[in-house]
Amino acid sequence: MASRIYLGGSSNPASPDQGIVFATALSRLLGWLYFAAWTASFWPQALLMYRRKSVAGISLDFISLNAFGFVCYSIFNLAFLVSEKVQQQYRNTHHGQENLVRWNDAFFAIHAVLITSWQLVITRIYKRAPGQKVSLWCKITLGILISIFLLTLTTCVIGGGDDDYILRWIDFINICSYIKLFITLIKYSPQILLNFSRKSTRGFAIEGITLDVFGGLFSLLQLVIDAQIINHDWSDVTGDPGKLGLSFISLFFDAILLFQHYVLYGNKAVSEEDEDEEQSPQETEPLLG
Template identity: 40%
Template sequence: MTSAWNSFHLEVLSNVLGWTAFFAWSISFYPQVILNFRRKSVVGLNFDFVVLNLTKHSSYLIYNASVFFSSAVQRQYHEKYGFKEMIPVAANDVAFSIHAVLITAFTLFQIAIYERGNQKVSKISYAIVFVAWFAAAVCCLVALPSHSWLWLVSCFNTLQVTMTVIKYIPQAVMNFRRKSTIGFSIGNILLDLVGGLTNYGQMSVQSIDQNSWVNFYGNIGKTLLSLVSIFFDLVFIFQHYVLYPAKKTDSSSPHFTPESKVEPLVKPSDVDSLQSENV
């Protein structure tokens, strides 16, 4: 069981911040899904980003569910960090992970059915996913004889942190090469930023209440998740609003690229003037 809060007001604030992060992160998936649906295209959305994101959220779900529901994992956590310390996973963390896996899988389904141009999942991404789950399987074999369940779930936590660091890179590079963020929803990024900030705030409130910062280094995955997500969100925001600001006519075409914006050889006004002269 988790230890009691010292301050009722801080407990309420923590719950508000936690569920705000949950809703912001959960809703953040939908702008991209809606954009894909409206355009009937996934051109501009990097497929490696989605594939790596699915691995990230799957491993994060395993970690959150294990820590939140397993009494064995909780016992080993208290033995390592102290019985007065809170379990660093809340109900909103588990709920978010379940939702994230499902909606990311649905985004992959959209990739399969919508126009995608010449985009495809890279071999490097396939290799990363294979190595990640192979490493997870090895960790399971190592932990099984000694029943090191806390160490095992920490491996999944480390895996999700690694995927968080890696997953943003393909999309950022793709935006740079295209000199455009068209097809990649900025709404996703703005909501993700809100989720990262409020998630970090919740952890801070818990630490203040307990007068201990073990909540940060005891759940280093959640800490790094917030910091890395915030950093890349700021990179994408800078790309979208500063480096490659979208034109008003850009978002209407699923196949638009900056190179496609070319003046026609004959303007409609020229055709109208020629027709009037022949009358």
């Protein structure tokens, strides 16, 4: 009796596809690598503020938006991991496919909530630059987003979030994802404008941006491997708009911030902030100018 040949070179029908096994292992490795990179990316800014006992140079709008964005992202990830109803509603709308959210996604998001909340607290304690405060447009934006969040949550709670109701739990979870995406789209702009107005990135930890770049690349590569090699279904990618959009948007703005730091401005002192920390010439000079 002729043996059947399986992809990966095995003639044993009980043997797993070696290509799938390798891709699965690589996907898991990439998941923990981007978790490590993104998790570590929060610490340079937090440690810099602690060392300087000052929040001058970091946009308070950026920190405020970041904190609420990661609250939404945590809810999105945890819902897919712990709620059978959300999982089933996702399968019903994606041809039986499972969502690609994993525990490292949730751990990252929870850590982000904790550290951004801590950053918010210390902005109330440490020294600020003259006129440094949360802007009116940021307060209005957060007010609108929080209202949308609470309205959809309340609607789901009242109606049970079932498939036959006006809003399902999966709809609320997707709204959380879209809120996070929107915040990611706008949160970098205040920091970019602040760097431009100060002609310096002093007080902004560029190391966090570098780690964010690595995290975004690892995350995108994991999504591609999961969709193309493991599940053979690109709807897995489009079905996780939070993770996909988060990676692309972050990489775009990261590139702008890296350009500001390493090419345009450098880490020059800003006299009106009356800072007196010592710096090396390498820290204060951009590559151009």
